[in-house]
Amino acid sequence: MGLVAGAVLCLMAGGVSAANGVGIERSVYVERSQQGTRALEPATTLRKGDKVVLVLAWRAAAARGFTLESAVPRSLAFQRAGNEEVEVSIDQGRNWGQLEDLRIGSRLASAEDVTHLRLRVPPSAPAGRITYSAIVR
Template identity: 65%
Template sequence: MASAAGASAAVDIDRAVFIERQVEGVRALEPATTLRKGDKVVLMVAWTAAPSAKGYVVESAVPRPLAFQRAGSDAAEVSIDGGRTWGQLGELRLGNRLASAEDVTHLRMRVPASATSGRLTYKAIVR
C-alpha cells in the first residue's frame, strides 16, 4: 500500500508499512505484504538530506483504506482537509465538532535545517 510522501528535491524519502501483531504477549512488527480489514499497521516515512540553510517539511497522505490512530511524535501536525490546514487533534474542527483521529487525511513534520535524517511514524487500522 503506497502513500504519498513529499519533501524538497534534495531530500531522499523511504516508506514502509508494518503489521502489528501480538505474539505470546509481545508486540511484533512484520513487513506488510497483504492487508486485511482490522489489521493494525504502523507506517514509517524516513528521510535523509544534506545539511541546508533552511529547514523543510516532510508530508505524508494517510491512504484512504486506513483509519489514522495516532502519530509517533507530538511534533507531527495533522490535516483533516487534504493538507490545506494543519494543527493538532483536539484543536481542529470539522463543522461543529472537534475532529477525530479517523478524520485525519495527512501528517507532516517540520524538520530543522540542522537535521540530516529523521522518521515520521503513525499507527492506523485497515478499514
C-alpha cells in the same frame, strides 16, 4: 487486499523528494500477536482491522530545513503519530494543526478524520523519521 500494502506505500509521502536533495524511505509494518506477544513485521498483505505502523525516514543531502508531508491513504484510519511535533490536516492539507484543536463543523475532529500529516524539519535534523499508526479500513 494484498494490493492494499502496495497502494499504501505508493501514497505515503509527498512534499519532498530526491529531486530537491532529500531522500525518503517508506516502510509499512503490521502488528501481529502470537502467544500473547505483539510483534511488528513487514507488511506484505493487509486485512481489514489490521493494525499498521507506517514509517517515513529522510536523509537530506545538506543541512537545511524542509517540510515533510504525507497523505494518509483512504484505506487506513489514522490512530496517532509517534511525534508530538507532527501536525495533521482533516481537509486534504488545506488547514493544519494539532488534532485537539481542529473542528469539523461544530464537533471536534477525531483521529479517523485525519487525511494528511506534516512535519517541519529543522536544519539541525538532516536525517530522521516519523511514524504513525493506523487501522486498515
